[in-house]
Amino acid sequence: MTNAEQNIETPFNEEFCTRLEYRICHELEKSPDPELKGFWCDGISWFPTENQLTKKHVNDKRKIETKAWIGKTGQTEFKATIYFGQKALSKYAKGLDLTKTIPELESDSEWIEIDIENKTIDIKLT
DSSP, rough: OOHHHHHHOSSSSHHHHHHHHHHHHHHEEEOOGGGGOOOOEEEEOOOOGGGGGSSHHHHHHHHHEEEEEEEEOOOSEEEEEEEEOHHHHHHHHHTTTOOOGOOTOOOOOOEEEEETTTTTEEOOOO
């Protein structure tokens, strides 16, 4: 069962994943990496396995693994690992909105790592 089928309320939801998708698109657009030229993100699944959405799991593992669709067509499935920094962990534990933990536009931090060959993306929240 997905979290929608179980009606689990979690800050890792459609609104957060949609905002994260748009931020990733912005980062890909400005990337100097020639391999990423023309890449964009067409979505991040907010339906990881439901046990990953528990506060205990997020606190213990400090990450959620899900899927993202990235590439020149935006349709290549990547394994997405979203790592929680201290601010994100605190907000998740309190059931608060995670969108403010997505690094700001023009952030100097390296918060996204994409491995095209292995089809993985690592995302680091603050």
